[in-house]
């Protein structure tokens with residue numbers, strides 16, 4: 001799929017203020033700094049579309065980007081940033097949970113996982129919560145350029161092994177690097193296939 005048009009629409013903290021209408025949307029979530037905004041820029045091939053930062057915990061907003069005038073990419077606030085403090089983290093949790101549970105247009109949630117790290121409790125528990133609530137999600141391993149060949153494979157396999165303890169069937173997963181534009185076609189094709197299915201109904 002070609003992205004011919006990508007534009008920022010609105011930022012807010014309230015799911016009720018997200019754009020009206022029935023366009024399907026694909027949201028990105030994960031720990032602060034995992035690479036959510038970079039991935040949105042990579043997928044849309046527009047460098048400054050989503051704000052990226054080397055400082056974690058910057059975005060506390062739900063950001064909607066309209067793609068090809070027919071569907072949305074959504075950049076969500078990152079979770080698990082300890083320096084936000086207890087209260088800040090609870091605020092973020094409420095924003096995220098309300099969006100995920102209430103936003104009917106959300107067609108698929110991409111959970112981003114840093115491919116360099118061992119399985120983190122916070123991500124594993126978050127996916128468990130998604131499962132309990134019947135939320136459709138896929139996994140995107142990020143920053144693949146930071147690991148050399150063998151290590152990347154080993155890490156991903158170890159992660160999938162950990163997931164199998166919890167899940168009978170694994171969700172779809174993608175390996176990406178925003179630096180090297182890896183995984184772009186795969187993720188966009190996946191979105192396109194879901195869009196096609198939706199519009200054929």
Ligand SMILES: Nc1nc2c(ncn2[C@@H]2O[C@H](COP(=O)(O)OP(=O)(O)O)[C@@H](O)[C@H]2O)c(=O)[nH]1
Nearest residue numbers: 033034035036037038052053054143177178179
């Ligand atoms: N090497 C490398 N760095 C990345 C990649 N994706 C993001 N980063 C860096 O990780 C930091 C956090 O990225 P950002 O997209 O702002 O993360 P977010 O908080 O999840 O939105 C920034 O310094 C990015 O340049 C990637 O694929 N490869």
Ligand SMILES: [Mg+2]
Nearest residue numbers: 036037051059
């Ligand atoms: Mg961000």
